Amino acid sequence: MNIEEMTSMERVLATLCHEEPDRVPFFLLLTTQGADVFNVSIKEYFSKPEMVAEAQIKMQQKYGHDCYYPFYYASLELEAWGSESVFYPDAPPNAGRPVIKEFEDILSLETPDVFESPGLQKVLKTTEIMKKHSGEDIPIISVVMSPFSLASMQMGFENYLDLIYDDLDRFKELMRINESFCVQWANAQIEAGATAICYFDPVSSSTIIPPELYRKTGFRVAKRTISNINGPTATHMASGRCLPIVDDIAETGTAVICTSVLEDLSEIKTACKGKLSVLGNLNGIEMRHWSPQQTEDKVKEAISKAAEGGGYILSDNHGEIPYTVPQEVLTDISRSVKKWGQYQG
Numbered sequence: 004m005n006i007e008e009m010t011s012m013e014r015v016l017a018t019l020c021h022e023e024p025d026r027v028p029f030f031l032l033l034t035t036q037g038a039d040v041f042n043v044s045i046k047e048y049f050s051k052p053e054m055v056a057e058a059q060i061k062m063q064q065k066y067g068h069d070c071y072y073p074f075y076y077a078s079l080e081l082e083a084w085g086s087e088s089v090f091y092p093d094a095p096p097n098a099g100r101p102v103i104k105e106f107e108d109i110l111s112l113e114t115p116d117v118f119e120s121p122g123l124q125k126v127l128k129t130t131e132i133m134k135k136h137s138g139e140d141i142p143i144i145s146v147v148m149s150p151f152s153l154a155s156m157q158m159g160f161e162n163y164l165d166l167i168y169d170d171l172d173r174f175k176e177l178m179r180i181n182e183s184f185c186v187q188w189a190n191a192q193i194e195a196g197a198t199a200i201c202y203f204d205p206v207s208s209s210t211i212i213p214p215e216l217y218r219k220t221g222f223r224v225a226k227r228t229i230s231n232i233n234g235p236t237a238t239h240m241a242s243g244r245c246l247p248i249v250d251d252i253a254e255t256g257t258a259v260i261c262t263s264v265l266e267d268l269s270e271i272k273t274a275c276k277g278k279l280s281v282l283g284n285l286n287g288i289e290m291r292h293w294s295p296q297q298t299e300d301k302v303k304e305a306i307s308k309a310a311e312g313g314g315y316i317l318s319d320n321h322g323e324i325p326y327t328v329p330q331e332v333l334t335d336i337s338r339s340v341k342k343w344g345q346y347q348g
Contacts, residue, residue: 008025009024014069015028015070015142018280018314019280023311023313024346025346026341026346027310027340027346029069029317029336029340029344030316030317031062031319032319032323033062033333034072034075034076034095036328037058037059038058041054041058045090045095045326049096051125052132056128056132059129065334066334066336066337069142070141070143071137072143073126073129073143073192074144075122075129077095077156078096078156080188081099083120087099094325094326101157102158103162106173112180113180114183114184115184116187123191128195130192130196135196143196144197145189146203147188147192147200148203149221149228150181150185151181151207151225152203152206152207153184154166154177154206167212174220182228189202190232190233190234197234201237201239203322204238204239204241205239205241205242205243207220207222207225207240207243209245210243218248222254222255226256236257236259237260237261238252238255238260240261241322243263244265245261245262246262246270253278257279258280259280260275260280261282261318261320263320264320267308268283268284268305268309272309281314283305283318284319285302287319287325287328290332291325295335298332303339306344310346317344
């Protein structure tokens, strides 16, 4: 096979083996943008799995990035626990009221069945359609909220921090329940056709909790959970810092770390050498206002810092490109990767 003929799957697998493929792979992690493909509201868009799948396929064809992304929105998992999602016209839905109002509620909490959740079933249907279309040519990157970070949405961030510090027994019980849910949800997506699971774990980031606390909590949760997921994982801090805990993250068994724009890609790549591949770290917020030249400069800079020797996938730093990023910027990212991301075969 000539290096110029790599499929997206071959390109990604090569870089994850720390080899240099034909060019740097890049992921445009697009979600709400699919609503514009069909000129419908975000709420209507996410109500129809066939629409989401078709939009993902069309957007990949338009921009030429190296994955499908069947992720809907984070609060969809909370819907399985009895919560609601609040929709907005130009942003991702957000979680409604917490399902855990008092610490004592944890004792009566039960793990929901993934296959009885209408929302989660839509994601599985979307994934199945994508898999049928892509075969083995394009990776399908699915998402689970980590058990450790899911709890911040289940009970509110302030209450969750109080739980971590003040009630170790109930914290452990909540993690047991959440781990069961996370593993079932991850494996259901793999069974539906997902290539890999993005393990979203922002509460574990060094931006939110100290590394020493992470090692006692989120690290142990991740190690147990990831070991039971029947496929490769990438750990994502959703804009949070990871450099102080890179070695710990590598010990969880994950294959990729997704780094923040707050960290230098050169330092991250060096710290991850021989342990992890790196995904990131374009600034999705600033991206809303990039000119063509700024876009090219940012892409070129990222590639120059992290692409050598493989082990790097260019992407945004949050795991979800904002709805308000212009399509022209996405096109310029694609064009710039193809211009500056060529490896010498």
